[in-house]
Structures are given as C-alpha cells and as structure tokens.
Amino acid sequence: MLKYTEDHEWLRAEGDEIVVGITAHASEQLGDVVFIELPEEGREVSAGDEVVVIESVKAASDIAAPVAGVITAVNSALADAPGGVNDDPLAAWFFRIKPADGTSLDGFMDDAAYQALIG
Amino acid sequence: MxxxxxxxxxxxxxxxxxxxxxxxxxxxxxxxxxxxxxxxxxxxxxxxxxxxxxHMGQVLVTPQGGDMAQAALALESLIPADVLGLPQGRQRYGLFTNDQGGIGDDLMFANRGDHFLLVVNAACADKDIAHLQTLEGVTVTPVTxxxxxxxxxxxxxxxxxxxxxxxxxxxxxxxxxxxxxxxxxxxxxxxxxxxxxxxxxxxxxxxxxxxxxxxxxxxxxxxxxxxxxxxxxxAGMPLYGHDMDATVTPAQAALGWSIPKVRRSGGARAGGFPGADAILAELAEGPASVRRGLRPEGRAPIREGVAIFADAEGGEPVGHVSSGGFGPSVNGPVAMACLPTGLPDGATVHAELRGKRIPVAITPLPFITPSYKR
The missing domain is CATH 3.30.1360.120 (Probable tRNA modification gtpase trme; domain 1)
Structure with a gap:
C-alpha cells in the first residue's frame, strides 16, 4: 500500500527498502518534466535532504529524502527519459532508500489523507 | 487566482x-x-x-490636423525608428527609449492611412499611453x-x-x-x-x-x-522586463537593427528621441556587452538569474541569464544573457547551477530557423 508525504511523494515499502516517486498530482503541477538529476547510489542522507532535482518546462523543484538512510538504487532509465514522470508517475520511481531506523511508514499519510490534502 | x-x-x-x-x-x-x-x-x-x-495594449495615434507626416514625426520623438518612411498598410517593430538610453518598452506600430495603430506590452501600457499623451498635435486613443x-x-x-x-x-x-x-x-x-x-x-x-x-x-x-x-x-526574441528594461540599451539588447540609418548619427533625422546621444554613440562604437544566445551542455535548463562565468572555476560573473528554459523544438535547454562583447559564436562560458558549473556554448540567435512569409 502506498503512503504519501506532504511534498507529494509516494512511498512504497519493499523488503527492507522504501521506493520513492512523485504523485500524479505533483506531476500535473510540474508540467512536462525535461531533466532529472538523481543522487549517487550509496549516499547517506538525512530526512529532508534534497536528493533529486526535477526540472520541468516551468520550474525546478526538489525531492527530499523522506527518511534518513542510504540510497541503494536510482532509476537511471528515468533520467534518460524524464517524460516518464508525466506518462506514468506511479511507475516512475526515482530512488530506493534503506532507512536507518526501520521501514515503518506509519507516520506518513494514507491515500485518504493524501486525497484530502490535495482536495 | x-x-x-x-x-x-x-x-x-x-x-x-x-x-x-x-x-x-x-x-x-x-x-x-x-x-x-x-x-x-x-x-x-x-x-x-x-x-x-x-492583455496587450492597443493604441491609436491620430494627427489632429490630418497630417500623417506630422504624427509620424511626433512618434519619432519617442521612438528611434523610421516612422515617417513607413508606407500605409505596413507595420514595424520599435522601441520607446528613456533619457538614460534604456528601453522603456518595445512595440509594433502600423500605418493605417489616417492614423497609427500601436501594440504595446500589457505591463507597460499605462506608462506608454501617458508618454504618448505628452505629444502635441496628436490624439491618443487607447482601444478598450x-x-x-x-x-x-x-x-x-x-x-x-x-x-x-x-x-x-x-x-x-x-x-x-x-x-x-x-x-x-x-x-x-x-x-x-x-x-x-x-x-x-x-x-x-x-x-x-x-x-x-x-x-x-x-x-x-x-x-x-x-x-x-x-x-x-x-526564436531569439527578447521579452520586455527580462531581456531588456529601463537599464538596458538598444545596442546591449541586440536591437540596434530597429534603429535605421536615417535616425543614426549623420542621418537626415538623426537623434531627437530620449537618450539619443548615449544610444547613438553606443551604436557607433559598439556596446561593452550584448545579448547572446546560450546552449547549455546536457538537458538541465538554466533559468533567469543564473550567473554566467568565463571559466569553469573562480572569477566573478560576466553576466546573468535574462531568459532561459527548455526549448521543445531544439529538444534541449536554451537561454539568453547579456555578455561582454568579443566572445565569438561557439565560445564556451559556464553557468553556475546548484553550485556546479555547466559548460554553455554561445550560439547565434535565433535557435530555430524562422519561417516568415516575406
């Protein structure tokens, strides 16, 4: 089940990692994505660190690490074809992170709470 | 909203x-x-x-005595263009200049037989109309x-x-x-x-x-x-308030082409517009900096305000991006910036983006080939 951050990221727990992308709402707000800069694999990050840069035709924005941990994988295919974020935001994952403090996503919004946020 | x-x-x-x-x-x-x-x-x-x-301002300028030449000369006192020589049924691009030699706005003006039709930028329309209303012998009518x-x-x-x-x-x-x-x-x-x-x-x-x-x-x-x-x-076209403004001269904005010989030093109707001395001297001598096209390496856009440096490390900025973004037809990022003259087309400068310097090629404008019906 997906969880959501207030920064319009979706989070999915897989094994001992969390997969991170952005929501359809975020992708619509950004407009056509033309450039994505991904973090280096193995980078240790704190919660809130800006780890991804997304440039759309309109503006630059960031994706923050939802939790502290280590970046274990990045979706370099997405960096080569950034329009995938607009085409299918739920399939367009950006990175996987191995949390420093367990994979519980209890503190994040569920679908109902997120839908209420973007209402 | x-x-x-x-x-x-x-x-x-x-x-x-x-x-x-x-x-x-x-x-x-x-x-x-x-x-x-x-x-x-x-x-x-x-x-x-x-x-x-x-949203753009449409304005009619009509000679009170019916003499279009007189209205043309009145407009030439604000706009360093050949208004007098504009045939009926034709339109030209021009600039309002200020006393410091900067650009007050850019506009289109057309000769429509018994009056001129001007189209000005939305944000400048009130100021432009007030400016036009100082002219004698013409009636200025905003088209509302x-x-x-x-x-x-x-x-x-x-x-x-x-x-x-x-x-x-x-x-x-x-x-x-x-x-x-x-x-x-x-x-x-x-x-x-x-x-x-x-x-x-x-x-x-x-x-x-x-x-x-x-x-x-x-x-x-x-x-x-x-x-x-x-x-x-x-298309390499400047946007008022970004690529040019009251502090940027026509030569710096690479818009000297809109000021014809007849209004330049030695021309039959040389000068006679705000800032003429400074503007004409700079056109004759060449500006110290001029608007150029930029193509950054890679796909990351460089947007308005990004600092441009001569070298990959150190030094002070030589200019800042005045307009920039992703060019869908170019399929890459494109930008414009006012840079010191003398840098040849193809020269590499560097844009500082998120703390890193990206190589940027100086590129002739426009980035695409226009297809006007001449």
Whole structure:
C-alpha cells in the first residue's frame, strides 16, 4: 500500500527498502518534466535532504529524502527519459532508500489523507 | 487566482477549455491548457496555435490636423525608428527609449492611412499611453473595446484563408483591415513565435465567436503563455522586463537593427528621441556587452538569474541569464544573457547551477530557423 508525504511523494515499502516517486498530482503541477538529476547510489542522507532535482518546462523543484538512510538504487532509465514522470508517475520511481531506523511508514499519510490534502 | 485580475473576453472560454489561469501583468491569463506546454509548443511549430493576447495594449495615434507626416514625426520623438518612411498598410517593430538610453518598452506600430495603430506590452501600457499623451498635435486613443488574438504556425495562413480569403495575399508585416462575417478584423502578418502567422484585433463583442471559429478548424489548438514564452525564446526574441528594461540599451539588447540609418548619427533625422546621444554613440562604437544566445551542455535548463562565468572555476560573473528554459523544438535547454562583447559564436562560458558549473556554448540567435512569409 502506498503512503504519501506532504511534498507529494509516494512511498512504497519493499523488503527492507522504501521506493520513492512523485504523485500524479505533483506531476500535473510540474508540467512536462525535461531533466532529472538523481543522487549517487550509496549516499547517506538525512530526512529532508534534497536528493533529486526535477526540472520541468516551468520550474525546478526538489525531492527530499523522506527518511534518513542510504540510497541503494536510482532509476537511471528515468533520467534518460524524464517524460516518464508525466506518462506514468506511479511507475516512475526515482530512488530506493534503506532507512536507518526501520521501514515503518506509519507516520506518513494514507491515500485518504493524501486525497484530502490535495482536495 | 486573485479576484482583482482583469479578464479578457475569452476568460470563460479558457476556463471551459481547461486552462490553468495565472495572474500576468494584472490580467488573468491561461498559462497552459490540459495538453501542456511541450505539446502546445510543438503543435504551434507543426500546425497552428491560437493565443489570446488581449492583455496587450492597443493604441491609436491620430494627427489632429490630418497630417500623417506630422504624427509620424511626433512618434519619432519617442521612438528611434523610421516612422515617417513607413508606407500605409505596413507595420514595424520599435522601441520607446528613456533619457538614460534604456528601453522603456518595445512595440509594433502600423500605418493605417489616417492614423497609427500601436501594440504595446500589457505591463507597460499605462506608462506608454501617458508618454504618448505628452505629444502635441496628436490624439491618443487607447482601444478598450477590442481583444487581440495571435494565430501562429505553418498552417495559420491556410486556416485564415479559409475564413478570410483576402488574407492570403498579406506579406510579413503587412497591416490590413478585413471583414469576417460582418466583423471588422485588424490584421497584421506578424507574431512572437518565429513562425508565420497573424495578429488579429477583434471587437470585444465578437471575440469569442471568432476565436471559436478558429478553434473549430482542425489545425488549430489553443496555446497558453507558457508555450508563448518557449516559442519566442527559441526564436531569439527578447521579452520586455527580462531581456531588456529601463537599464538596458538598444545596442546591449541586440536591437540596434530597429534603429535605421536615417535616425543614426549623420542621418537626415538623426537623434531627437530620449537618450539619443548615449544610444547613438553606443551604436557607433559598439556596446561593452550584448545579448547572446546560450546552449547549455546536457538537458538541465538554466533559468533567469543564473550567473554566467568565463571559466569553469573562480572569477566573478560576466553576466546573468535574462531568459532561459527548455526549448521543445531544439529538444534541449536554451537561454539568453547579456555578455561582454568579443566572445565569438561557439565560445564556451559556464553557468553556475546548484553550485556546479555547466559548460554553455554561445550560439547565434535565433535557435530555430524562422519561417516568415516575406
């Protein structure tokens, strides 16, 4: 089940990692994505660190690490074809992170709470 | 959307078409429609895009004594262009200058036989009109009962010829009045995209009906301000308030071409406009810096305000990006910046983006090949 951050990221727990992308709402707000800069694999990050840069035709924005941990994988295919974020935001994952403090996503919004946020 | 934004006659149509409305120069304007900036941009380059530019200022300048030459000379006291030599039915591009030699606004002006029609930027319209009202011997009439459309793209002419057959004979920068279904259209063959196209002033009462008639044509899609900006950027056209303003001179903005010989030193009507001494001296000697095209390496856009450095490390900025973004037709980032003169085309400078310096090639403007119908 997906969880959501207030920064319009979706989070999915897989094994001992969390997969991170952005929501359809975020992708619509950004407009056509033309450039994505991904973090280096193995980078240790704190919660809130800006780890991804997304440039759309309109503006630059960031994706923050939802939790502290280590970046274990990045979706370099997405960096080569950034329009995938607009085409299918739920399939367009950006990175996987191995949390420093367990994979519980209890503190994040569920679908109902997120839908209420973007209402 | 703030409630005090002015609405064009097409506001309801934009909303019905699903536009995202944003405040722009005091107006509520469509920045994009559901298809998005990229698709709208590419549609305009391939087919025909319809733009609502009703926020722009339309102004009539009429000689009180009926003598157009006298009105032309009055306009020449504010605009360093050849207004006197502009034939009836033709339009030119020009600049309002200020006493410091900077640019007050840029505009189009057309000779319509017994008056001039000016089109100025929305954000500058009030200031420009006040400026024009200082002229003696002319009546200045802001046009408040008409909207303005632009139909741009390689199929624009075919579309318009279907609705208004007489437009087929218009050439680039012709300005003519034609009638569609009893409605008087003020048309010029011009635009702000680098494509062939038309700008069309329509009575407010008929604006929506005419816009809908254009949208009903299979080639035509509505285009928002987002794509208007990327189209003009690829076409190398400066935007007032960004690539030029009251502190940027015509030579620095690479707009010296709009000041003809007759208004330059030694010309028959040299000078006689605000800032003439400084502007003409700089045109003769060459400016210390000039607006250039930039193509960054990679795909990351460099946007307005990004610092440009001569070298990959150290030093002070040699300029800042005045307009920049992603060029959908170029399929890469494009930008403009005022840089020290003497850097050849193809030279590499560096843009500082998120703490890193990216190589940027100085590139001739425009980034695309314009297709005007000359």
């Amino acid at each position: 703030t409630d005090d934004s002015r609405r064009t006659g097409l506001y309801d149509l934009h909303v019905a078409l699903g536009a995202r409305m944003v405040p722009f120069a005091g107006w509520a304007m469509p920045v994009q429609y559901p298809t998005g900036v990229m698709a709208e941009h590419l549609h305009t380059r391939a087919r025909a895009g319809l733009f609502d530019v009703s 009962d008409r909207g303005l459309l632009a139909l741009q793209g390689p199929q624009a002419a075919g579309v318009l010829a279907r609705l208004v057959p007489a437009t087929a004979d218009m050439r680039f920068m012709d300005s003519q009045i034609h009638v569609w279904d009893g409605v008087e259209l003020w048309m010029s063959r011009s635009g702000y995209t680098g494509e062939d196209g038309f700008e069309i002033s329509v009575p407010a009462a008929d604006l929506r009906r005419f816009a809908q008639a254009l949208l009903d044509q299979p080639e035509v899609a509505p285009i928002g301000l987002g794509a208007r900006d990327s189209l003009r950027l690829e």
